[in-house]
Amino acid sequence: MLAIKIPLKETNKLRIILMEKEIIDMNYKIQSSDSYGYIPINRKIDNDVIIELENELKKKLKGQNEEKIAIEVVEKNLEKIKKYPKSIAENLEGKLSNDEIEELKTSFDIIGDVVILEIPEKLQKHKDIIGHAALDFTKRKGVFMKKSAIEGITRIRQIENIAGENETRTIHKEHGARFSLDVKDVYFSPRLATERKRIASQVKDKEMVLDMFAGIGPFPILIAKRRDVEIYAVDINKSAILHMKENIHLNKLKGKIHPIHGDITQIAKNFKEKNMKFDRIIMNLPGTAYEFLDLAILLMNNNGILHYYEFAENYDQGIERISKSALKYDKQLEILGSRKVKSSSPGQWHICIDAKISDF
Numbered sequence: 001m002l003a004i005k006i007p008l009k010e011t012n013k014l015r016i017i018l019m020e021k022e023i024i025d026m027n028y029k030i031q032s033s034d035s036y037g038y039i040p041i042n043r044k045i046d047n048d049v050i051i052e053l054e055n056e057l058k059k060k061l062k063g064q065n066e067e068k069i070a071i072e073v074v075e076k077n078l079e080k081i082k083k084y085p086k087s088i089a090e091n092l093e094g095k096l097s098n099d100e101i102e103e104l105k106t107s108f109d110i111i112g113d114v115v116i117l118e119i120p121e122k123l124q125k126h127k128d129i130i131g132h133a134a135l136d137f138t139k140r141k142g143v144f145m146k147k148s149a150i151e152g153i154t155r156i157r158q159i160e161n162i163a164g165e166n167e168t169r170t171i172h173k174e175h176g177a178r179f180s181l182d183v184k185d186v187y188f189s190p191r192l193a194t195e196r197k198r199i200a201s202q203v204k205d206k207e208m209v210l211d212m213f214a215g216i217g218p219f220p221i222l223i224a225k226r227r228d229v230e231i232y233a234v235d236i237n238k239s240a241i242l243h244m245k246e247n248i249h250l251n252k253l254k255g256k257i258h259p260i261h262g263d264i265t266q267i268a269k270n271f272k273e274k275n276m277k278f279d280r281i282i283m284n285l286p287g288t289a290y291e292f293l294d295l296a297i298l299l300m301n302n303n304g305i306l307h308y309y310e311f312a313e314n315y316d317q318g319i320e321r322i323s324k325s326a327l328k329y330d331k332q333l334e335i336l337g338s339r340k341v342k343s344s345s346p347g348q349w350h351i352c353i354d355a356k357i358s359d360f
């Protein structure tokens, strides 16, 4: 490639001039050897340009070292600058058309070593190229394409390996905790990390906590890491409970977690028989949690805190549902807060309402 050879001392000044004139080739590194600097250039330059460059450099030197200025164009092998893409889309430039890149949904989830992304149907013919671009960008082990929405009672989705290792078991790290999971068998969303931390930071020592829809146990683990509490963590998905048990061993916990496999409606009967009540109940099953509100109110200690989740446009429906259940059992309600946890679909949010449930 072509480079300008210049006495080492003047390399930087000439670099600035070459940049201003857009002659420098930004894809290659400047090299120094034998008291000379070698600056990559992006085109052939004739004698007139060389003289112009020398004159400009002399002006910058203001009389110093002027006699030593001699610019020479030479052939030189220079090292290419490694460029790291800023997005998967940038990694696809030149491989897909601009319209196709525009259409690609570039938001993706990273769960441990696994990347999960959505590819619009029209672009699925390029899934191989997109998968490898995502693999290269994220530096994880395997890339998977969403094949369905999150569905069914266990809230899992179909996925297909499109690049890298076809391994769905992984360890995800979050706020100093480690979660073992199999992304094809259990629900897990890294987008709830901030929400989990928020809830965990509210819990006090000695509380009795119930997570009605606990999954692999991310809420219980984060709480029990910080606090000496007792947590009953229920899930209907056997695989989630097996991972939760593994996660209890993977993390150093101050509190005690009781993983329970089963339907909360049935498990709640045992709690009631034993007259067990809770100071805090987490209900993260946003599609249908409202169906279990009566149960939660019945299992709540006086002045207990409810963290209720649902998919909604706003908080009105959720607040109405909680107050209806509370009133039914002669309880009063204080709304402590409400927030949008993440977006779920256009105009719909995964929201949380925190409420205190007390006797009248």
Ligand SMILES: C[S@@+](CC[C@H](N)C(=O)[O-])C[C@H]1O[C@@H](n2cnc3c(N)ncnc32)[C@H](O)[C@@H]1O
Binding pocket: 153, 154, 155, 187, 188, 189, 192, 212, 213, 214, 215, 216, 217, 218, 219, 234, 235, 236, 237, 240, 262, 263, 264, 265, 284, 285, 286
């Ligand atoms: C949205 S996921 C939340 C999991 C976990 N809390 C988290 O944040 O990762 C809801 C979970 O509820 C479980 N589930 C659904 N219906 C249930 C029921 N009737 N009783 C117990 N668990 C249930 C599903 O298996 C799923 O793991």
